[in-house]
Amino acid sequence: MERKLHLGIAAALTTIATLAISAQSLSAQEHSEEAYGYVHESPNYPSEVWTLAAGGRIYDKWWDALDRDEPEGTNPAYPVTGQKSGSTTWRCKECHGWDYMGKDGIYSGGSHYTGIPGIRGADGSSVEAILVTLRNDSHPYTQEMITDVEMARVALFVSRGQVDMTQFLDMENRKVNAGNADRGREIFQTICAACHGFDGRMLDWGDGDEHNFVGTEAVDVPDEVMHKVLSAHPGVQMINLRAFPYSDAIDVMAYAATLPTGE
Ligand code: HEC
Ligand code: HEC
Structure with a gap:
């Protein structure tokens, strides 16, 4: 088999x-x-x-x-x-x-x-x-x-x-409830920050006064962010963590959810 x-x-x-x-x-x-x-x-x-x-x-x-x-x-x-x-x-x-x-x-x-x-x-x-x-x-x-x-x-x-998202998400309130944020910070600062900045606010895909940073999305729609961390955002030059253990992506989620969500 x-x-x-x-x-x-x-x-x-x-x-x-x-x-x-x-x-x-x-x-x-x-x-x-x-x-x-x-x-x-x-x-x-x-x-x-x-x-x-x-x-x-x-x-x-x-x-x-x-x-x-x-x-x-x-x-x-x-x-x-x-x-x-x-x-x-x-x-x-x-x-x-x-x-x-x-x-x-x-x-x-x-x-x-x-x-x-x-x-x-x-x-x-x-x-x-x-x-x-x-x-x-x-x-x-x-x-x-x-x-x-x-x-x-x-x-x-x-x-x-x-991935089984219930591993790190509280499905009732759509919030990250697992992962090692210290490990996530290591990955974020050395990989994601190259494009998103150390606090995730270098790229803003919001509209006008409505900001949309990595932190905003990690708090509001963590399931979407997890999908993009493992596959990248389509049509842009973004890396993904697919080659690494999924626990790394979960750790990044734990850290990303602590980043600033607005100005
Ligand atoms: C090589 C540059 C680059 C790296 C490294 C990178 N990204 Fe991105 N990312 C982008 C670009 C470009 C976009 C598109 C932004 C836009 O739509 O304005 C994006 C979009 C996103 C989005 C939002 C997509 C949306 O519109 O919903 C999230 C969330 C995100 N990245 C998270 C991460 C995380 C977490 C990491 C580290 C694991 C990371 N990115 C690493 C370039 C990068
Ligand atoms: C407009 C709604 C819709 C969209 C968009 C859609 N699907 Fe589906 N999908 C369904 C429905 C309805 C079913 C269940 C009936 C069936 O199997 O046809 C289904 C079933 C499936 C199944 C079988 C699930 C199982 O448990 O066996 C897979 C796999 C799947 N879709 C993948 C995809 C993928 C990949 C895409 C995008 C390329 C996609 N779907 C886009 C409606 C959609």
């Missing part, structure tokens, strides 16, 4: 690598100016860890991750009872949540509620089986939106890249 599983992953990665190389030669010229392709392209021989993070960015917002047009209109598979409309209804996270728990997690109520289950049940499933689901009527993605190679990345993420 063990052996069969490993062969399956190796075969999936080889397919991803082969298809990615041919896809890359098409787009290499177009994007060569952009940090040597780091943001939107794939390495010639993608490691499993790279693939999991790349799949995670597709799960987050595939058009930014893959440099595609933002979809127009609401996803026909989005429930009519849901409160969202437009492009966001095409994001995996909008139906399944940042905690991958859908209606059983943080999206069990509020404006993101859809009643759709999470993807935790597919944790450990075969990439092939997940790919079949990702082309069914609940997932009306065309090849122009997400190609088979790219879909295989997100399928690998579903199979082997999910």
Whole structure:
């Protein structure tokens, strides 16, 4: 069983690598100016860890991750009872949540509620089986939106890249309740601070007076921040901690939740 599983992953990665190389030669010229392709392209021989993070960015917002047009209109598979409309209804996270728990997690109520289950049940499933689901009527993605190679990345993420967010989150009040903040400070000061500053306020993606710093997000939406720490924010040059033990990411969360949230 063990052996069969490993062969399956190796075969999936080889397919991803082969298809990615041919896809890359098409787009290499177009994007060569952009940090040597780091943001939107794939390495010639993608490691499993790279693939999991790349799949995670597709799960987050595939058009930014893959440099595609933002979809127009609401996803026909989005429930009519849901409160969202437009492009966001095409994001995996909008139906399944940042905690991958859908209606059983943080999206069990509020404006993101859809009643759709999470993807935790597919944790450990075969990439092939997940790919079949990702082309069914609940997932009306065309090849122009997400190609088979790219879909295989997100399928690998579903199979082997999910974390159990209940390990470090109090699901009732959506707050970080675990992790070693001292260890998190070491990682934040030496890695995240290069772009976000020592107190996380060098980049601000808020609007006008509404600031949005790392600290703001870690306090308000820690499940989202955890996803981005492990996969990076799609479409920008950000690193991710996927190559390290998940406990490092949890420690970063514990520290990030202590950072300033406003001016
Ligand atoms: C518009 C809402 C919606 C979006 C967006 C969406 N899904 Fe789903 N997904 C569903 C529904 C509904 C189901 C359950 C029915 C089914 O399996 O088709 C489901 C089922 C799944 C399952 C099977 C879960 C299990 O326990 O077996 C996986 C895996 C999955 N989706 C992954 C994804 C991924 C990856 C994306 C983005 C590429 C995505 N979904 C986008 C609605 C959505
Ligand atoms: C190489 C630069 C770089 C590094 C290193 C980096 N980031 Fe980022 N990060 C970015 C950029 C660029 C953005 C996009 C900001 C924007 O949208 O204006 C971003 C966005 C984010 C976001 C918010 C995304 C959103 O809009 O919701 C969070 C949270 C975040 N980073 C956390 C971290 C953490 C934690 C670390 C360390 C583990 C880290 N980043 C390391 C560049 C970096």
